[in-house]
Amino acid sequence: MNRKANRSILGVSVNMDPTNYILENIKKGLLSQRVFTHVVSLNPENIVLTLHDDLFKRIVLEAEITINDGIGIVLASQMLFGSFVPRLTGVELMQKLINEAANESLRVLLIGGNSKLAEELADCYSRSYPASKFKGIVGFKDIKHPTSGEQKEILSIVTALRPHLIFVAFGSPYQEKWIYENRASLQGITCIGVGGAFDFLSGRVARAPKLIQSIGLEWLYRLMRQPWRWRRQLQLPVFIYLVLKQKFSRSEG
Numbered sequence: 001m002n003r004k005a006n007r008s009i010l011g012v013s014v015n016m017d018p019t020n021y022i023l024e025n026i027k028k029g030l031l032s033q034r035v036f037t038h039v040v041s042l043n044p045e046n047i048v049l050t051l052h053d054d055l056f057k058r059i060v061l062e063a064e065i066t067i068n069d070g071i072g073i074v075l076a077s078q079m080l081f082g083s084f085v086p087r088l089t090g091v092e093l094m095q096k097l098i099n100e101a102a103n104e105s106l107r108v109l110l111i112g113g114n115s116k117l118a119e120e121l122a123d124c125y126s127r128s129y130p131a132s133k134f135k136g137i138v139g140f141k142d143i144k145h146p147t148s149g150e151q152k153e154i155l156s157i158v159t160a161l162r163p164h165l166i167f168v169a170f171g172s173p174y175q176e177k178w179i180y181e182n183r184a185s186l187q188g189i190t191c192i193g194v195g196g197a198f199d200f201l202s203g204r205v206a207r208a209p210k211l212i213q214s215i216g217l218e219w220l221y222r223l224m225r226q227p228w229r230w231r232r233q234l235q236l237p238v239f240i241y242l243v244l245k246q247k248f249s250r251s252e253g
Contacts, residue, residue, distance in 0.1 A: 007081050010242055011057075012047050014073055015066045019086045023093075025065060027100060029190050030164050036183050038063045038176075039192040041090045043070030044239035046172050051242075056173045059180045067093060071218070072236065076243045080250070090194045094167055095201065097192075101165060102129035109161055110136040111154065112143075112169030113198040121202045135161055143170045143178075155185050166191045169198045 006013040015022065029037040040063040050057035060066065067088045068074060077085040101108050108125070110118040115138070122136030139154055140146045158166070166189055168175040175193030179186065199205040205225070212218055 007077060007085075009073065009076050009080065010047050010051065010239075010246060012042065012050055012060055013066070014042060014068055014077060014085050016085055019088050022065060022067060022086070022088065023096060026097065026190060029064075030097075030100065030106065031104065033164060033188040035064075036187045037065065037190040038179055038183065039065045039067065039093070039190065040176055041067050041069040041093075041172075041193065041195070042073055044072035044076075045070070045235040047073070048235045048239050048242070049173060053173065055177065055180075059173075059176050062180075072239055076239070079243060080247055090192070091197045091200045093192065094194050094197045097165060098125060098129075098201075101132050101134075105131045106164040107133040107161055108135070109158065109163040109166045110134070110169070110198065111139040111166065112175065113138070117198050117202060117204070118169065121198055124202070133161070133163075135163075139168075139170070143174045155182070158185065158189075163189055165189070167194045167197070168192070169194050169196070171195055 006016050008014070017025075026037070026039060029035060038059075040060055042060070046056070046060070050060055067090070068077075068085045069087070069089050071087065074084050074087050077083060098108070100106070102125075108122075110122050112118060113121070113136075116136075118136030118138060120136070122134040125132070125134040135157070137154065137157060140150050166179075166186070168179055168191065170178060170193070172193060172195060175195070179191045179193060183191075196205065
């Protein structure tokens, strides 16, 4: 399969590889269990964050695999380079890998989400795919104020379960930072920050209709359904301005 050279948007390398190639690459790591693999989902909000948060930028740049989650990245690529990047949302990736876990009888740990959501979702998957091992835990009651006791408990569960795959739903950038800072304890595991994916896959929050997803307006649908998300959307005009600035600086150069 032909690969395309990655392109840089605001100093962040965006993955130009076809979705099938990305999935095959992740599956290889899952089945070998030899190396730590961190998969980071990129969107306009967290690309803007890399400009102000040095640790988060390092995490993004060092990630073994990135996926283009936000429609803004797809449009920015077209504006800057004249070609669309493949888009793969965190929800879609998680569902595909859950299916892979079922096919290969893998062990999967779900961490985060509200209340007992991870536990309930893991129980649901266990009933649907009894040959695989699923476990869900809250992790931290308050990710902004984690305790050493909670941290020790999570890592003890990781040691006992020896998962092939960990989904972390703390929200960005907390989930990526937790994975990165604990990578020494996560060797041989594929780790992915999935934000609100647990809510969608459990059915607690409905995804936008397929038509709205297809035209790239799922973010607006979510904002209408969850107006408390408006603060996050403030980064969108910043992203647009900076992408335009990059485009015109390239033109002048």
